Amino acid sequence: MQPRATMPAATSSLLLLLSFFFFTFHVAQTTANNDLQTYIIQVGNPQGRTLAESEDVETWYRSFLPTTQQQQQKGNDRLLYAYHDVISGFSARLTPSEVKDMEAKNFFISARPERSLKLQTTHSPKFLGLQQRQGVWKDANFGTGVIIAVLDGGVLPSHPSFSGHGMPPPPAKWKGKCEFKDSSLCNNKLIGARSFNLAAKARSNGTGHGTHTASTAAGAFVSNADVLGNARGTAAGIAPSAHLAIYKVCFPDGGVDCAESDILAGMDAAIQDGVDVMSISKNSKQPEKQLPLVFAGAGRLSNSSLCGEGALNGLDVKGKVVLCERGIVGRIAKGQMVKDAGGAAMILMNKEIDGFSTLADLHVLPAAHVSFADGEKIKAYINSTRWPTATVVFRGTTLRDTSTSAPAMLSVSSRGPATQSKGILKPDIVGPGANIIAAWPFSLENATVTAPTFNVMTGTSMSCPHLSGVAALLKGSHPSWSPAAIKSAMMTTADVTNIAGKPIVDEKHQPADVFAIGAGHVNPTKANNPGLIYDIKPDDYMSYLCGLGYTDQQVGKIVRRNIKCAEQEKLPGGQLNYPSFSVTLGHSQTFTRTVTNVGTASSVYAVKINPPSGVYVTVKPSILSFSDMNHKATYAVTFTRARNNTAIRPFTQGYIAWTSDKYSVTSPISVTLQ
Ligand SMILES: *[C@@H]1O[C@H](CO)[C@@H](O)[C@H](O)[C@H]1NC(C)=O
Ligand SMILES: *[C@@H]1O[C@H](CO)[C@@H](O)[C@H](O)[C@H]1NC(C)=O
Ligand SMILES: *[C@@H]1O[C@H](CO)[C@@H](O)[C@H](O)[C@H]1NC(C)=O
Ligand SMILES: *[C@@H]1O[C@H](CO)[C@@H](O)[C@H](O)[C@H]1NC(C)=O
Ligand SMILES: *[C@@H]1O[C@H](CO)[C@@H](O)[C@H](O)[C@H]1NC(C)=O
Numbered sequence: 019m020q021p022r023a024t025m026p027a028a029t030s031s032l033l034l035l036l037s038f039f040f041f042t043f044h045v046a047q048t049t050a051n052n053d054l055q056t057y058i059i060q061v062g063n064p065q066g067r068t069l070a071e072s073e074d075v076e077t078w079y080r081s082f083l084p085t086t087q088q089q090q091q092k093g094n095d096r097l098l099y100a101y102h103d104v105i106s107g108f109s110a111r112l113t114p115s116e117v118k119d120m121e122a123k124n125f126f127i128s129a130r131p132e133r134s135l136k137l138q139t140t141h142s143p144k145f146l147g148l149q150q151r152q153g154v155w156k157d158a159n160f161g162t163g164v165i166i167a168v169l170d171g172g173v174l175p176s177h178p179s180f181s182g183h184g185m186p187p188p189p190a191k192w193k194g195k196c197e198f199k200d201s202s203l204c205n206n207k208l209i210g211a212r213s214f215n216l217a218a219k220a221r222s223n224g225t226g227h228g229t230h231t232a233s234t235a236a237g238a239f240v241s242n243a244d245v246l247g248n249a250r251g252t253a254a255g256i257a258p259s260a261h262l263a264i265y266k267v268c269f270p271d272g273g274v275d276c277a278e279s280d281i282l283a284g285m286d287a288a289i290q291d292g293v294d295v296m297s298i299s300k301n302s303k304q305p306e307k308q309l310p311l312v313f314a315g316a317g318r319l320s321n322s323s324l325c326g327e328g329a330l331n332g333l334d335v336k337g338k339v340v341l342c343e344r345g346i347v348g349r350i351a352k353g354q355m356v357k358d359a360g361g362a363a364m365i366l367m368n369k370e371i372d373g374f375s376t377l378a379d380l381h382v383l384p385a386a387h388v389s390f391a392d393g394e395k396i397k398a399y400i401n402s403t404r405w406p407t408a409t410v411v412f413r414g415t416t417l418r419d420t421s422t423s424a425p426a427m428l429s430v431s432s433r434g435p436a437t438q439s440k441g442i443l444k445p446d447i448v449g450p451g452a453n454i455i456a457a458w459p460f461s462l463e464n465a466t467v468t469a470p471t472f473n474v475m476t477g478t479s480m481s482c483p484h485l486s487g488v489a490a491l492l493k494g495s496h497p498s499w500s501p502a503a504i505k506s507a508m509m510t511t512a513d514v515t516n517i518a519g520k521p522i523v524d525e526k527h528q529p530a531d532v533f534a535i536g537a538g539h540v541n542p543t544k545a546n547n548p549g550l551i552y553d554i555k556p557d558d559y560m561s562y563l564c565g566l567g568y569t570d571q572q573v574g575k576i577v578r579r580n581i582k583c584a585e586q587e588k589l590p591g592g593q594l595n596y597p598s599f600s601v602t603l604g605h606s607q608t609f610t611r612t613v614t615n616v617g618t619a620s621s622v623y624a625v626k627i628n629p630p631s632g633v634y635v636t637v638k639p640s641i642l643s644f645s646d647m648n649h650k651a652t653y654a655v656t657f658t659r660a661r662n663n664t665a666i667r668p669f670t671q672g673y674i675a676w677t678s679d680k681y682s683v684t685s686p687i688s689v690t691l692q
Contacts, residue, residue, distance in 0.1 A: 056098065056132045056217050056279050057117055060107035060308060062125040062405070076100040079108040082123055084116050098216045098279050103289040105307070109217065109279030127405040128308065132217065132278035161257025163189055165209065166236045166295045167288035169281060171228035172213065172266035175203040179229075179237035180262065182206035188261050194291035207238060210263035210291060214284045217277035228266065236260040263293050309362050310338045311408040313400050325352035325364075336360035339408040341396055344369050353381040363410045367393025368429075373525030375428040377476045378453035380462060384410045423516050427534045428452055429525040432478055434533035435600065435669075435688065439566065441591025443600035443688050445536040447509050449488070451481030488542045495546055496616075502554035503614075506597040508545045510552075510683045512538030532671040532688045537598060549617035549681025552597040558589065565589040599655070599674075599687040603633065603666070606658040613651055613676065613683070615644040623676040623683070625653075630672035630689045632665035634658040637674060657689060666691050 061082060079100050080088045087096045098109040109132060112120070117129045165188065173180060175198060182205025194210030196203070204211060236257045265284035268276035281298070312335055315323035322329040325342035340361045342352045349366055356364045363384040368375065376387040388396065400406040428451065436444035458473035460466075485508070492504045499507070514535065516522050521529040522539060556577075563573045564583035574581045592600060595612055615621065623642045629635040635657055642651040655674065659666070666689060675684040 054111045054113055056109055056277065057112050057129045058105075058107065058109050058132050058278060058282070059117075059120070059129040060105055060127040060407075062127055063106065075102060082108075082120050082126065083110060084112075084119065099214075099283040099286070101282055101286050104282050104285040109282065128407055134275060134277055161236060161260030162186070164257060164260040164295065165189070165192060165263055165293045166257065166260050167263045167265055167284075167291075167293035168228065168232040168236075169265045169267050169284045169288070169298045170232065171268040171270060171275075172211070173208070173229045173232050173262075173264050175208055175211070177229055177233065178240045179233035180205070180208045181238050182208065183238070185238075185259070185261070189292075191292040192261075192263075194263050194287075194293075207236075207262060208264065209261045211266070212264070212284070212287060213266040214280040214287070215266070215269060216283070217279040228264070228268070232262055232264060236262050260295075263288065263291060308407040308409050311341065311365075311396075311400060311406040312338050313341045313397055314356075315341075315343070315397075321346075325355045327355070330355060330359040330361075333359075337362050339363045339365060339410070341365045341367060341393070341400065343367055343393070344372055349377070349379050349387075350381055353379075353383050353385050357383045363408070365393070365396060365408065367396065372429040374527050375426075375430065375452075375525040377428075378474050380474055384412075386410065423518065423520070423523050423527070425450065425452075425516055425522060425539050427522065427524040427530045428476070430477060431481070431534065434536070435690070439591055440602050441594065441600055442596060443532065443536060443598040443686060445533075446505065446598070447485065447512050447537050447540055448535050449481045449484040449540045451478055451484070452476050454480040454484075485540055488540055488545060491542060492545060499551070500553055500555075502595075503551040503616075506552040507548040507616075508540055509537035509597045510550070510685060511541050511544035511548050512536075512684075513541045514538040532686050533669070537684070537686050547617070547681075548683060549615075549621070549678060550613040550623065550676060550683045551616050552595050552611060552685075553614050554595050558595060561587045561589040562591075562594045565593070566591060598685050599657075601633075601657050601687065601689045602692050603657055603659050603689055604692045606656060608654055608656040610652055610654045613642065613653075615647055615649045615651075617678070617681050619647050620645055621678050621680070623678045623681070626675045626677055628672045628674070630666070630670035630687055632660050632663040632670055633672070633689050634660055635672065635674065635687075642676060657687075659691075663691070 059079075059082065061079065063078075076097070080090075080097060083096055090097070096110045096112065098111065100108045107127070112129075120126055120129060163186075185206035187206055188209040192209060194212070196209070196211050197213060198204060198211050236259075239258055265288055267280040267284040285298075312333065313323070314325045314329055314333070314335075317323075317329050317333045318331060319326075319329055322333070323343040324346050325340070326347040330340070335356065336359075338361055340356045340359075340363070342356065342364055344366060347355070352366060353364045361383065363386075364381065366385060366387045368388070368390040370390050372390060374389040374391070376389060379385070379387070396408075425448070427448065431448065431451065432445060434444040436442055453474050453476055459468060461469040462473060488508060489501075489504050492499065492507060496504070496507075514522060522535055524530040524534050560573060560577055560581060563576060564581070564586045565588040568576075568583075570581050570583055573583060592602075592607070592609055599609060601607060601609075621644050623644075625637045625640045625642075627635050627637060635655065637653055637655045639653060642653065644651065669688055669690045671689070672687045673684055674687065675682050677683070
């Protein structure tokens with residue numbers, strides 16, 4: 019949905035704020051400053067006054083219009099709807115500059131161009147597991163006595179799904195109207211019908227969609243229903259004995275289906291008419307109830323922004339959305355603090371160091387976790403207006419959304435380089451660790467109660483078992499592979515691009531460097547068939563430990579037998595047969611590596627070099643040929659410092675890959691200066 023006008027400052031901040039929840043940004047297009055456009059305007063009530071009478075309400079709302087437009091004008095009234103229950107405000111046709119003038123008035127809260135919504139469709143009772151003789155249908159007596167408002171494109175009243183046969187009259191609280199041309203079309207099923215069409219003006223007839231959704235919600239049982247002979251059976255709504263009140267607010271016409279101001283008017287009427295349930299099958303980033311927004315940092319303590327104990331004392335957060343900063347206090351505990359203080363929802367913003375890494379926590383109230391950059395924008399927005407507001411919009415679960423950058427590195431993920439052993443590049447590999455749903459032993463409502471359930475958690479603790487699981491799979495399919503071989507297979511086949519095919523990014527949305535992702539993100543399928551492996555025998559580790567300068571006794575403790583390093587080959591750091599290269603460069607350094615063929619018996623690999631900047635890389639030989647499985651080949655790689663090596667500081671990175679017609683066996687390289 020695109021807003022159709024450039025908005026004045028406060029309003030555009032609001033829209034931006036909304037878009038934080040959508041996690042997408044909308045681009046406003048320019049409209050001439052004198053173009054009329056429908057706005058949804060929210061205002062406060064004058065203090066000490068209650069606006070009981072609807073004339074009072076309308077007069078109050080009109081006082082926000084331009085002076086020349088405050089009187090009701092037949093045929094050209096700028097005020098479209100005065101809302102009573104659904105929001106405190108109205109809709110009106112205004113120019114952007116008129117809106118700007120309105121913002122200066124006392125009790126003005128917000129104004130934004132209305133959006134139009136697209137119609138969407140619902141599900142079937144069977145899919146929800148509803149059965150005639152038992153369960154919720156029986157328990158709820160099929161919805162008897164309940165009134166469902168359907169805000170849509172109207173209905174075809176003669177449809178058998180809307181038959182009043184066998185239905186009781188509506189409950190006494192019903193105050194609605196039947197405004198069909200022929201009011202005899204209403205019955206005990208179809209108890210009301212109204213139309214709201216000020217904003218859209220009459221466009222085409224949307225009764226197809228409206229009929230479908232109304233019958234889905236509360237259609238009567240209709241036997242021998244089918245679709246062109248398919249799916250024959252008994253049709254019924256989810257609540258087949260409920261009453262239906264129809265509010266026609268959608269008049270489909272190309273891109274514009276339902277005008278927001280008409281929908282709000284329909285909702286307002288439905289509330290006053292006494293409905294129990296409102297059914298709105300729209301492409302819904304709506305409806306919303308805008309809430310006041312407050313920054314916890316406005317509290318009395320110097321650290322109030324953290325939403326810790328006592329932080330919100332003396333701050334009016336009742337019914338408001340509270341912005342809290344991450345840190346010190348647990349993320350969920352902050353939400354509890356906001357909830358206990360009467361807050362309606364929380365926006366949790368990152369500290370600078372957390373960047374763009376956001377987490378899905380099981381919060382105790384509606385909450386959105388935003389990046390540092392977005393949090394700063396929200397702070398500035400709060401600071402910029404007298405009545406800051408926010409809206410929480412639930413978008414449900416989104417799977418494989420290629421507009422996102424998954425996988426991406428979190429700020430909490432461990433980073434290299436390894437200080438203990440400079441010859442080994444760390445981290446080796448990365449795996450899923452953000453917002454992982456897995457088994458949990460306690461009730462989520464009451465942590466003192468043991469109950470088998472599921473919970474969402476984030477951390478390297480969650481990433482590790484994913485990689486352990488992949489290793490277990492590889493062990494199962496290649497029982498003879500050593501741990502080093504399995505590790506090599508996982509590392510040399512890891513992905514360095516995300517689902518959108520772009521480089522994996524870090525929490526600052528920059529391409530993640532080798533000290534963030536190591537070889538990359540694990541790819542189990544490729545790891546199962548890597549082509550070549552870098553193997554390491556247990557004795558190699560002994561030589562390696564001796565090479566690191568440990569005493570005989572220390573090495574003996576690790577390998578649990580008596581060792582004389584003097585009698586061992588000593589492997590300098592970096593010479594272990596590892597599937598990656600961590601180079602601490604003086605002038606030049608050569609490493610040898612041995613690869614084992616586990617791909618196709620007869621195969622030829624050529625080296626592909628992506629040299630780190632400031633470093634020359636040569637590989638000898640540059641072709642490796644194999645004539646059988648498990649054959650080995652050794653190569654040497656030399657790193658030489660270029661004359662111009664300013665690019666190396668603080669480090670530089672690249673890779674070498676052995677590629678055949680079928681495989682690509684990649685080793686990452688990091689280079690630092692000695
Ligand atoms: C809408 O279309 C249906 C089906 O063609 C028709 O029965 C109904 O009268 C139309 N309603 C209006 C308001 O035009
Ligand atoms: C905030 O500051 C107060 C007073 O200095 C201190 O007692 C409290 O522990 C701090 N809270 C947090 C969450 O750091
Ligand atoms: C809020 O506005 C004031 C004055 O306009 C400014 O000094 C302050 O830095 C602003 N704070 C934030 C968080 O933007
Ligand atoms: C949690 O469960 C325990 C044990 O059943 C019970 O004593 C306690 O009252 C419960 N707490 C809440 C908040 O429901
Ligand atoms: C040296 O390398 C840096 C970084 O790659 C580059 O910006 C600079 O122009 C180079 N200088 C020369 C003399 O080549």
